[in-house]
Structures are given as C-alpha cells and as structure tokens.
Amino acid sequence: MHNIRLIARLDVKGPNLVKGIQLEGLRKMGNPNKFAKKYYDEGIDEIIYMDIVASLYERDNIKEIVRRTSEDIFIPVTAGGGIRSVEDAREILRAGADKVAINTAAIKNPQLISDISKRFGSQCMVLSIEAKRKGAGQWEAYYDYGREKTGVDVVGWAQKGYELGAGEILLTSIDMEGGAKGFDIELVRTISEMLPIPVIASGGMGNIDDLEMVIQEGHADAVAMAHVLHYGVHSVGEIKEECLRRGIKVRIG
Amino acid sequence: MKNVVIVDYGMGNLLSVQRAFEHCGARVKITSSPARIEKAEYLVLPGVGAFTDGMRELDSRGLVRSIRAFAKTGRPFLGICLGMQMMLETGEEFGIYDGLALIPGKVVMIPKNGPDGTSHKIPHIGWNGLLPLNDNGNWENTILHGISPGESVYFVHSFSALPAHPQNDLADCSYNGLRLCAVIRSGNVYGCQFHPEKSSDVGLRIINNFLRIQPLR
Numbered sequence: 248m249h250n251i252r253l254i255a256r257l258d259v260k261g262p263n264l265v266k267g268i269q270l271e272g273l274r275k276m277g278n279p280n281k282f283a284k285k286y287y288d289e290g291i292d293e294i295i296y297m298d299i300v301a302s303l304y305e306r307d308n309i310k311e312i313v314r315r316t317s318e319d320i321f322i323p324v325t326a327g328g329g330i331r332s333v334e335d336a337r338e339i340l341r342a343g344a345d346k347v348a349i350n351t352a353a354i355k356n357p358q359l360i361s362d363i364s365k366r367f368g369s370q371c372m373v374l375s376i377e378a379k380r381k382g383a384g385q386w387e388a389y390y391d392y393g394r395e396k397t398g399v400d401v402v403g404w405a406q407k408g409y410e411l412g413a414g415e416i417l418l419t420s421i422d423m424e425g426g427a428k429g430f431d432i433e434l435v436r437t438i439s440e441m442l443p444i445p446v447i448a449s450g451g452m453g454n455i456d457d458l459e460m461v462i463q464e465g466h467a468d469a470v471a472m473a474h475v476l477h478y479g480v481h482s483v484g485e486i487k488e489e490c491l492r493r494g495i496k497v498r499i500g
Numbered sequence: 501m502k503n504v505v506i507v508d509y510g511m512g513n514l515l516s517v518q519r520a521f522e523h524c525g526a527r528v529k530i531t532s533s534p535a536r537i538e539k540a541e542y543l544v545l546p547g548v549g550a551f552t553d554g555m556r557e558l559d560s561r562g563l564v565r566s567i568r569a570f571a572k573t574g575r576p577f578l579g580i581c582l583g584m585q586m587m588l589e590t591g592e593e594f595g596i597y598d599g600l601a602l603i604p605g606k607v608v609m610i611p612k613n614g615p616d617g618t619s620h621k622i623p624h625i626g627w628n629g630l631l632p633l634n635d636n637g638n639w640e641n642t643i644l645h646g647i648s649p650g651e652s653v654y655f656v657h658s659f660s661a662l663p664a665h666p667q668n669d670l671a672d673c674s675y676n677g678l679r680l681c682a683v684i685r686s687g688n689v690y691g692c693q694f695h696p697e698k699s700s701d702v703g704l705r706i707i708n709n710f711l712r713i714q715p716l717r
Contacts, residue, residue: 252625252627292654319523321519321697321703322699322700340513341515343515345513369623469626500700500701
C-alpha cells in the first residue's frame, strides 16, 4: 500500500467557509484561507475548495481564495464550483489551482471533461460526483450540492468520466455528507475497484474509525474530510499519528 | 538575492512555482523570451501535460535552442515534472518524439503492473518518499542536500523518466514495487519528476538548495 492522501475539503459561500448538513443547512465558519493555512501547517496533504453557490456572477470569489492560498500554502490545491468551460478552468488554474473539480457542467456537457483534460492534462481534471443511494449497489448522480437529480447512474457515469479523460474522481455521498456517521463504503469500493484512476472518498467522516474503514474496506486512494477538522474534533497531526498506529501509510512531515 | 527566470510556454501552473521561489527569497521573472532565457542566472522549466504538446509549445516559441544553450553554460537549471521529462532525449507517447536532450535517456509510460503482477492506479498521484540509488546515494551539495531518504514529495505523472546512465539518476521513488526516477542530474542541470513547489517544507528545502548552487565556471 502507498501513502493515503488526507485532504481538507473547504466548502465556501461568499467570503466564508461553511459546513453543511447533508448538503443543506449551512453554518458559517469563517475565513477559508485561515482554515487552509492551519491545516497546511498541521501537515494536511491537499486542499479542496468548493464554491457551493458559484453562479455566473460570483466566479471570481473562488479565484481570489485560490490566489491568496498560493501565497503561503505549498501543497496541491483543487478548486470547484461554477466551472463551466475550458476558459473558466484556465482562469482558475492560472490563479494557482492545480486541479479543477467539475460536476454540473460535466453532466450537462460530458465533452467538457475531454476538452479540459486534453488542454491541461488529465491530472488537472477531477470529476466530482455527488451520489445518492437508490438501492443495493445503485446510486444516482446529483448536482447543485444534492439539490438537483439527474437520472444518471453513478457507476456508469464514473466509468464514462474516466473514459473521457478524468484523472481523479471526487466521490461525495449525499446520504452521508454532513452526518459524521461514516462513509458510504460500498459506493467508494464499487467505484475505486472499477476504475484505474484514484478515487477521493468524501462525505461522512466523523472519526478515525470511519477513515480506517473507507481505506481498508472501501479502498479509497484519498480521503476528503471537513467536519472533523473544521469543528476541531481532531488535528491533522492526531489523525496522521493514529493512521500510522493502525498501519495506514500516510505522509509524515 | 538570486534571480530566477521561469520559462513560460503555456503549460501549467506558473504562479505556484513563482510563489514558492519567492517564498525562498528569489526574485522571479516569467518569460518566453529566448534572449532572457539564455542570460538567466537560474533557469526553471516547469510544466504539466503531455510531452509532445510541451515540446511543440517550446518549439513554436523558438525556445528549444535557447534552453539547450543555457544548460551548457554551467548555470543552475531545474526542470519540474513535464519540464524534467523534456530534458531527456525522447518521449514515447503516441510515437517517439525528440526532447531537449540535456541528459541521455527516454520517457516511457509507467508500467501498468508492479513486479508481483498486481495493478496500481495511474496517474501516480500522491506523496512518495525519495530514495537514493544504491551506488549513488550521496546527495550532499546537490538539490537534495540535507534531505533524508524516505522524506516525501508530491508526484503526479503517468510517464516516467529512464535516464540511460545511473550516474544521472540522483533519486527514485517506489510505486507498487516499481522504481521510478524522481530526480535526474548532470552537473548543474537538474530535473524533478515531483513538484517541489507543491511538496510543503521538503519541497521548499529543495528549492532553497537549488538557489544555493553556484554556477560552474
């Protein structure tokens, strides 16, 4: 096994880091850059920013946050929310992001996945999938942070996204997100075992047992966490120490 | 203050590279001017993406000759990720294409399986430890000065450099049992497969080391 990447996921709305419950009901937490810097200093491996209300008129918000991040944070940064075109992706990469995460625009126009991965490399193109369980082994893809259903089957969509050139999948369980009751292990395992590209498990981490489960049972390549960090349940250092104690390889340093 | 020139050829996240070098105290200029590149004190060739696209973009800006000329001056040169891969002679991606040929060797796809036959994810994305080669373990006075074997840096790549001569291979990493080249070197010409500008403190130490390298006479 190689090092599992531990990622801080910061959902932002306007100038604030927010934390949602099942992608509804938001609580304002404060300046996202300050949270990101704290996690960086503690040893987090990557940062994901998601602008959860990005509309046509508010796209500059996430760009500014990314630009400030690049001043004093020297780890990979992914940005998502409101990216609708190759030009949008280019602007956010120029602001200092290493990868873009795309959901809505990719569902509406799957060709965008190919266009972005051809132009900037597949390593830049993270396909963000919001999955809601429909039954055993079945999930439906949603967008707009769990508000809109698509009728698209998650398993088929992930496969298609990979074939179109996605370099990573950010897989969020709508059912588990914000609940701090553990990940949808079956969802993560299904997609991670099916695809030859890395899968980031997101949504549901409440404690380190959840993390261990999604790695050992779900075979996640990376884990995005929000609640445990934002509410100070554990520091990044504590999480890493506990991972090592349990035989999960993580970066030390 | 050290003056660093970063080559802009339309590939990749230059701002992050610039910020990391500035953080280490350098004065940075980003340019696609052949003259400025040849006159640089320290030259950095970053980049992400495909080998063929990268070489085509360098070529269309008339930069291949000036980068080769700079590398011959003995002043410090650092290629990062795609910039490192292009330092080799050829890249094998949809055919065989010429690189900058600063160091003998080629760039090939990462094998799909490890030595034990098990598969792994490609691209190789994530933090992985730097390992010395058995007979070439001395990192003193190189860009890896003071780095301990096993310290992790951030990789993201699907292709991997194969330097022709072991003396040009300064460090590897291990991925599912495969040895992948992490740092190449010939004199003051260095290349990192990983991203030092995205590798936290270890990466910044490597950049600081690079900025301490003195030009060969």
